[in-house]
Each structure stands twice: as structure tokens, then as C-alpha cells.
Amino acid sequence: MININDKQIIKKAIETINKLSQKVDDVKIMHVCGSHEHTICKYGIREVLPENITVIPGPGCPVCVTTQKEIDTAIYLAENNYTITTLGDMYRVPGSEKSLMEAQSEGCDVRIVYSISDAVKIAKEDNKVVFVAIGFETTAPTTGAELISLKNKNKDINFYILNCHRQTPPVMEFLLNEGNVNLDGFICPGHVSTITGLKPYYEPCKKYNAPMVVAGFEPIDVLMAIIMILKQIINREAKVENEYKRAVREEGNVIAQKIMNEVFEPIDIPWRGFPVIKNGGLGLKEKYKKFDILEVEEVPPIKEKIPKGCICDKILRGEKFPTDCPLFGTVCTPLNPVGSCMVSDEGTCRIFYKYRKLV
Structure with a gap:
């Protein structure tokens, strides 16, 4: 078996990138995955790239793209006698005035959980529990599976979600069509692609003539994705390729897709830092809307207050x-x-x- 972290293989990949870079002008490649950014920064990948090859981090963090309004909504509910359950990352994200952590310090019932299942367990013991449901296609199936289970049990339970789920390919299309950076290609997110497969990338790839490569998370994965994109640019091609074949299949995870299709439907929704993204969100279908806290609780208008100097x-x-x-x-x-x-x-x-x- 080939050692994907073999130094000689990595050295050869860097040499290949340097040779290919001589055949192109300035190239800007974007990824939309925090795990890819970890690999790029931890291993100093940008430092070994030629000056004309730039890898740009995009909106690859679901916590980061959750809007301030959504956080303020969770805080409002906490201040109005709801038990708010949330994953740890959301606990400290600033709203317009405070975070959920600060709301808890003021006496609100805010609890960190490991999963939506933990939140449901709390709801069986307490009244009026809301789970802040965030994440891309990777985590949406877990939310969907829990809601299917609750619906099938057909028992009254005061459990709701504040639905903040989003879809990744629509924001990639937005960046190609309306973004202020002239992108030449995408390193597609590995985790998301294990669920979605390759199909969601075909249309934007063809429509905007943008090479797209699904990549894994080892240094050689990222370097190979860059090589594959550069070769497409040199050959004047634009296609979807799968570098991460050891984890991502063409069709993706069909069972997870079935769960999402049962519970969710695409909706237009704003992302933090973006206007409304067409089909950028996953809204609950009619038969699951009884779990949507915004369907049962009227929340007053909330105006976002972006901190001065924050970019x-x-x-x-x-x-x-x-x-x-x-x-x-x-x-x-x-x-x-x-x-x-x-x-x-x-x-x-x-x-x-x-x-x-x-x-």
C-alpha cells in the first residue's frame, strides 16, 4: 500500500505543481472546508506554492456562516423560558449584544450537547427544548433521522429545532457567478461529498467552466487536487474529478440523501457575509414543520449589528x-x-x- 504521507511523494507533487505553474497565469483556487484549511496551514502548503498559485479559504465553516440574526433568535428564545441546546462551537459565537454563553451567565437555560439525540433526551425531562441545528449536508441527515423518529413515535414532546442547516454547492455557484474574486477552480469539500457524491457539482462546473476536484485531508490530497485543477486549466477543461476515492463515491451516501429528501427541501436563505443564496438552505417540509420553533413562536424583528472593524x-x-x-x-x-x-x-x-x- 502506498503511504500517502511519504515525503518523496509529497516532494514529487510539489515539483509537479511548480512545473505546471509555468504554463499558467495567476490561478486562484478556493476551498470551502475548515478541515482543508487546517491541513493547508498546519503543513505550510501555501508556503511551498509558486507565487502565481493562490489557494483561498471560503465559507467552509457552518458555525461561521450562521447569521447573527439566527444567534440572536436563539438568545431571545433562551430569555423567554426555552431551554436552548447547542453544539459547543455555537456557545461562544457573538450575537449583536451577547453570546449564548453570556445569556447562560445571566440565568438562561443554555446547555451544550454532543448531538440532537442528547437534546431530545432533555426534552423528555424538561419542557420547551430547542436544539440549534447547524451544519451542511454532513450533519443534516442526523437532524433528519431524529425528526423522522419523533414523528413516527407520534408522541407529544415539547421539542423543536432552530433550523440553521445549509447546502454547500449553491454558495459555490454564487461565488462563481456573483463573487468579487475571479476564481479558476474549487477544491470541493471531502466530508460533504461523502454524503452528496459528485452530482451536485456537475451543473456549476459546466455552467461556469470551473474545474472542481473533491479532495481528502492529508497534505498529499490537497497537493494532488491542486495538480488536477492545474492540468484541467492547461488542457482547457472543466470537469468534476474525485481525488478522494477512498471515501467518496460517485453516488454519495444514498441512505443519508434519502433521509434529507424526506425531511428537508431547498430554500433561499442568507449566509453570514452573503446576501440570500438561492437554494442555500434546507427548510423543513410541511409534515415536519411542527418541529420548527419559528412556526410556533413569534420572534420580533431582529436587526444585525456587525462589530466595527470586523471583516x-x-x-x-x-x-x-x-x-x-x-x-x-x-x-x-x-x-x-x-x-x-x-x-x-x-x-x-x-x-x-x-x-x-x-x-
Whole structure:
């Protein structure tokens, strides 16, 4: 078996990138996955790339792209006698005035859980429990499976979700069509692709003539994805390729897709730093809307208040790097996050801060 971290293989890949770079002009490749950014920063991949090859982090963190309005909604519900259950990453994301952690310190019932199943268990013991359901196609099936189970049991339970699920390919299409960065290709997210397969990338790839390569998370995976994209550009091709064949199948995870199709339907929704993205969200279908807290609770209008100086919006759109932000590493740190990108381990600013000596 080939050792994918063999130094000679990695060295050969870097040499190949350098040779291919001589046949192209400036090339900008975007990825939309926090795990890819970890690999790129941890192993100093940007440092070994030729000057004309740039890999840009995009909106690959579900916590980061959850809007301030959604966080403020969760805080409003917590302040109005709901038990709010949330994954740990969402606990410290700043809303317009405070975070869920600060709401808890003021007496609200906010609890960190490991999964939606934990939240359901709490709902069997307490009244009025809301689970903040975030994530892309990777986590949406777990939400869907739990709601299917609850519906089939047909028992009254005061359990709801604040639905913040989103789909990745529509935002990639938005960035190709309306983004302010002229992108030449995408490294497609490996985790998401294990669920979706390759099919969602075919249309935007063809429509915008943009090479797309699904990649794994080892250094050689990222380097190979760059090589495959450069070869497509040189050959004047635009196709979807799968570098991550050891985990991603053409058809994806059919069972997970069936669960999502049963519970969710595409909806237009804003992402943090973006306007409304067509089909960018996963809304609950009619027969599951009884679990949607916004269907049973009227929330007053909430106006977002983006902190002065924060450029998370530009970072999420790939227009800036964290090191371009005047707050990065000084005012804004993991212990005192000003913007959402500094909170989650998948956030670009948090990753840059962690590996700041290497970027």
C-alpha cells in the first residue's frame, strides 16, 4: 500500500505543481472546508506554492456562516423560558449584544450537547427544548433521522429545532457567478461529498467552466487536487474529478440523501457575509414543520449589528485573509472573539491564529 504521507511523494507533487505553474497565469483556487484549511496551514502548503498559485479559504465553516440574526433568535428564545441546546462551537459565537454563553451567565437555560439525540433526551425531562441545528449536508441527515423518529413515535414532546442547516454547492455557484474574486477552480469539500457524491457539482462546473476536484485531508490530497485543477486549466477543461476515492463515491451516501429528501427541501436563505443564496438552505417540509420553533413562536424583528472593524464577511467570501483584519490576533482572539470566524475550530481566523507562526 502506498503511504500517502511519504515525503518523496509529497516532494514529487510539489515539483509537479511548480512545473505546471509555468504554463499558467495567476490561478486562484478556493476551498470551502475548515478541515482543508487546517491541513493547508498546519503543513505550510501555501508556503511551498509558486507565487502565481493562490489557494483561498471560503465559507467552509457552518458555525461561521450562521447569521447573527439566527444567534440572536436563539438568545431571545433562551430569555423567554426555552431551554436552548447547542453544539459547543455555537456557545461562544457573538450575537449583536451577547453570546449564548453570556445569556447562560445571566440565568438562561443554555446547555451544550454532543448531538440532537442528547437534546431530545432533555426534552423528555424538561419542557420547551430547542436544539440549534447547524451544519451542511454532513450533519443534516442526523437532524433528519431524529425528526423522522419523533414523528413516527407520534408522541407529544415539547421539542423543536432552530433550523440553521445549509447546502454547500449553491454558495459555490454564487461565488462563481456573483463573487468579487475571479476564481479558476474549487477544491470541493471531502466530508460533504461523502454524503452528496459528485452530482451536485456537475451543473456549476459546466455552467461556469470551473474545474472542481473533491479532495481528502492529508497534505498529499490537497497537493494532488491542486495538480488536477492545474492540468484541467492547461488542457482547457472543466470537469468534476474525485481525488478522494477512498471515501467518496460517485453516488454519495444514498441512505443519508434519502433521509434529507424526506425531511428537508431547498430554500433561499442568507449566509453570514452573503446576501440570500438561492437554494442555500434546507427548510423543513410541511409534515415536519411542527418541529420548527419559528412556526410556533413569534420572534420580533431582529436587526444585525456587525462589530466595527470586523471583516468576517470579506474573509468568508474569499476577498480577504484573516491577517488583513485590523482586529486579528489583538482585539479578536479565541478567548475574546469579535467575529464568528475566530470561534470554531473550523473557522478560518481561528485556524490562522492557531498556526500563526506558519502562515
